[in-house]
Ligand SMILES: [Zn+2]
């Protein structure tokens with residue numbers, strides 16, 4: 001079968017490898033869609049620990065497909081089921097796992113990071129992932145592409161639960177990629193009166209506006225725009241949906257009193273933002289950071305998609321066969337289009 005495997009820094013190859021076999025508690029998934037995420041791009045550009053010429057890993061932690069085969073001890077799933085896979089596999093017994101936060105398990109193993117992921121015609125789902133509920137059934141009408149991108153959406157939702165949007169709020173999002181648009185969709189769902197989307201790229205803003213015509217798009221002088229749109233009060237919620245230090249450093253200044261600021265995008269390793277903590281103090285800001293998502297978040301957002309409360313299909317702008325995975329990575333890295341998905345017949 002064909003698979004896109006990382007052999008080290010800047011060394012992603014489309015290879016022919018044997019189709020995996022499965023044991024009693026495992027599932028063999030025939031992949032239908034696998035999305036490119038910022039994590040894949042970081043691993044490709046920087047390399048990742050444990051991955052080298054002798055230990056390649058198939059990338060993609062955002063994927064969906066049809067169950068091809070189940071081991072004889074597998075209960076609750078059968079061949080032909082349409083499913084998507086939550087990528088984080090916790091140990092299942094530590095306090096974090098037991099509290100439902102297996103995405104922060106210290107023994108975390110993730111598809112496409114530590115074990116083979118979705119850029120392949122078939123993926124073996126280990127027994128722990130099967131018994132921990134990583135395999136998520138898809139309702140009719142949920143596309144494989146949306147189900148794959150649901151992983152990113154669930155991470156956005158995890159942040160949304162922490163920064164909280166109340167009806168009438170004015171929300172400011174910096175970064176108009178797929179993640180930024182997903183934050184905007186949730187803000188509108190929660191009753192935000194205005195959502196301001198900021199990005200340097202006019203092209204991205206135009207794409208965002210096509211998907212969500214209610215967006216107020218701003219390409220320069222964000223402070224003035226927030227001032228204007230909030231009558232000088234500042235935004236209720238500010239989300240940094242990009243990995244830019246200066247954006248984090250400016251976030252507090254555009255938040256209003258009792259505002260909530262979420263640092264969604266992490267910074268490259270070694271970069272440390274200088275933050276004006278007096279703004280937290282005098283404006284009584286709540287500052288949150290979030291990373292990854294739990295199975296609960298993952299199932300919740302899939303349910304939003306199934307019930308058509310939020311439609312993320314328009315965020316998927318580019319589709320590729322597995323042979324063109326490098327084009328998908330290059331385009332995603334160059335911020336061309338929004339969500340890039342490798343699709344299989
Ligand atoms: Zn654990």
Ligand SMILES: [Zn+2]
Nearest residue numbers: 037062151152
């Ligand atoms: Zn992701």
